[in-house]
Amino acid sequence: MQQMQQMMKQVKKMQEDMQKAQEGLKERIVEGSAGGGAITVKIDGHKQIKDIVIKPEVVDPEDVEMLQDLVLTAVNDALRKADEMVGKEMGKFTGGMNIPGLF
Secondary structure (H helix, E strand, C coil), X not given: CHHHHHXXXXXXXXXXXXXXXXXXXXXXXXXXXXXXXXXXXXXXXXXXXXXXXXXHHHCCCCCHHHHHHHHHHHHHHHHHHHHHHHHHHHHHHHCCCCCCCCC
């Protein structure tokens, strides 16, 4: 019985620590870029875009498709980096296992 109570305390502590870590991810920002830094995108650990910067020299009204491609590339780069950051942070609790739906 004592062991069960101890285990429940450990589970509760782990849940609290995970919750704090997930909340802290809101404050952590990663940056993705494309076109050699012509476009940068900042995104938080909850995958909310916080900033997009487009250098004026990239804006060409005659080639809007290139601009669109660069924005997509920068956003996807930032999302990939955010996933890596979240996986690394939450992996501390899961021992590196990818548990679907956990984060």
